[in-house]
Amino acid sequence: MKNITYQSTRGGESGVSASMAILKGIASDGGLFMPSEIPQLDKPLRELAGMTYQEQAYEVMKLFLTDFTEEELRDCIAKAYDSKFDTPEIAPLVHVGMAYVLELFHGNTIAFKDMALSILPRLITVAAKKNHVDKEIVILTATSGDTGKAALAGFADVPGTRIIVFYPKDGVSHIQELQMVTQKGDNTAVIAIHGNFDDAQTGVKKIFADKEYEKKLDASGFQLSSANSINVGRLIPQVVYYVHAYAELLNCGGIEDGEEINVVVPTGNFGNILAGYFAKLMGVPIGKLFCASNDNKVLYDFFTTGTYDKNRDFMLTMSPSMDILVSSNLERLIYLSTGSDAEKTAKLMKELSETGHYTVTKEMQKHMEDFIGGYATEEQDAEVIRYLYRKRGYVMDTHTGVAAAVWKAHWDATGDQTKTVIVSTASPYKFSKAVLEAIQGPILLTDEFAVAEELENISHVPVPKAVLELKTAEIRHKKECDAADMEAAVSGVLGI
Numbered sequence: 001m002k003n004i005t006y007q008s009t010r011g012g013e014s015g016v017s018a019s020m021a022i023l024k025g026i027a028s029d030g031g032l033f034m035p036s037e038i039p040q041l042d043k044p045l046r047e048l049a050g051m052t053y054q055e056q057a058y059e060v061m062k063l064f065l066t067d068f069t070e071e072e073l074r075d076c077i078a079k080a081y082d083s084k085f086d087t088p089e090i091a092p093l094v095h096v097g098m099a100y101v102l103e104l105f106h107g108n109t110i111a112f113k114d115m116a117l118s119i120l121p122r123l124i125t126v127a128a129k130k131n132h133v134d135k136e137i138v139i140l141t142a143t144s145g146d147t148g149k150a151a152l153a154g155f156a157d158v159p160g161t162r163i164i165v166f167y168p169k170d171g172v173s174h175i176q177e178l179q180m181v182t183q184k185g186d187n188t189a190v191i192a193i194h195g196n197f198d199d200a201q202t203g204v205k206k207i208f209a210d211k212e213y214e215k216k217l218d219a220s221g222f223q224l225s226s227a228n229s230i231n232v233g234r235l236i237p238q239v240v241y242y243v244h245a246y247a248e249l250l251n252c253g254g255i256e257d258g259e260e261i262n263v264v265v266p267t268g269n270f271g272n273i274l275a276g277y278f279a280k281l282m283g284v285p286i287g288k289l290f291c292a293s294n295d296n297k298v299l300y301d302f303f304t305t306g307t308y309d310k311n312r313d314f315m316l317t318m319s320p321s322m323d324i325l326v327s328s329n330l331e332r333l334i335y336l337s338t339g340s341d342a343e344k345t346a347k348l349m350k351e352l353s354e355t356g357h358y359t360v361t362k363e364m365q366k367h368m369e370d371f372i373g374g375y376a377t378e379e380q381d382a383e384v385i386r387y388l389y390r391k392r393g394y395v396m397d398t399h400t401g402v403a404a405a406v407w408k409a410h411w412d413a414t415g416d417q418t419k420t421v422i423v424s425t426a427s428p429y430k431f432s433k434a435v436l437e438a439i440q441g442p443i444l445l446t447d448e449f450a451v452a453e454e455l456e457n458i459s460h461v462p463v464p465k466a467v468l469e470l471k472t473a474e475i476r477h478k479k480e481c482d483a484a485d486m487e488a489a490v491s492g493v494l495g496i
Ligand SMILES: *Cc1c(COP(=O)(O)O)cnc(C)c1O
Pocket: 111, 112, 113, 146, 147, 229, 266, 267, 268, 269, 270, 271, 272, 273, 321, 322, 399, 400, 425, 426
């Protein structure tokens, strides 16, 4: 197998092994790690279709993580995709009227981030051993809701690691907050910040870039790493379910071998959809990738005009995990669209951080033609959730609703008959109130659990254990801080 190394999108590092790239999370120049090339699948999709999810995961990940042994990888995969998932299929593909819904919410925190975060801690632990790291690894994460819980659950009590999660105090759902502040594990910390997700993410990036602080941590026996979706150890496991979705379409006879499909992805940080693009570049016949945004439609504007502009009001929506104005993983697509020109990429990213906007060339735009930007307003989101419930008896969450609304608008306008996969990123029970209101109109119930029960009554899908448990779970994390004081908060947690 061809050896794949990783280089920074901004040119500061190259020839980095996969395990080292996973350990570091982000390159030392602030750029993101990219594989030296995108490998091609070395087995036909027909053959992959005969495999389990775990076997498919191995076939994809072995091509990217070339300094992991077969035994190491298979072991990580087996421990990640096990009975934590409430179905042996791991990621079921459900036919719902005009499209196929890829349900990525069957892991233990009922959102798609489990797909990558159940395996990342395993990959990090192996990577640390490989690279003779003797320091305790501190995972630092900013979350718009789902990453935080999934990372906490993944890392809780994993030896040699600590995890500290920052979330925007008023920017996550009640259930999301409960999920985080009740997290068990002696190595976990959760801190609410006074600010929005971008403040939290910017704060975390600053800590990573602070060389003095790095020295201080090092002297105290700690090394930072990131579980955010910029880590290649998150990106690569996400490529798997696009291969899996195609394989399932073959298995159910929904498509002919080689037939092109579309994917529609509810997007925030651009990690999920980028993984879909990687799958396409590896040889999965994906035609268009619909990038679905909510009212924070910075990506829609980008794909339609070529200008990325984060200077706008930040909107709080009922799809909070997509309330993002700086989509970090877009940097990887920018890099690809320059023909892997790190200098050009670094210049654009500098412009973004200094002015809040940049414009790509026509040539770069041409490279991104496989992406189609779309967005749904709050009303359109609610409308499609109601529509699919009434017409098909299927209940989806508010993030998936954004994707479904974008696809339906496209379908209504064009009659596009291409088989299409809508990527479902959360269980409706993670956002029960918004989902129930979309279906029934304003409701008076204020107790989240009563709302979940009501949703169960109308959907006939049982309330997941992950929600039921919260009812009686003890609140273990109560810390809050200002966005400006995040570094001090980290020191406090680590006792340095
Ligand atoms: C994180 C998240 C998204 C956005 O995914 P990205 O990879 O950041 O684009 C969408 N929906 C849900 C439910 C999420 O948790």
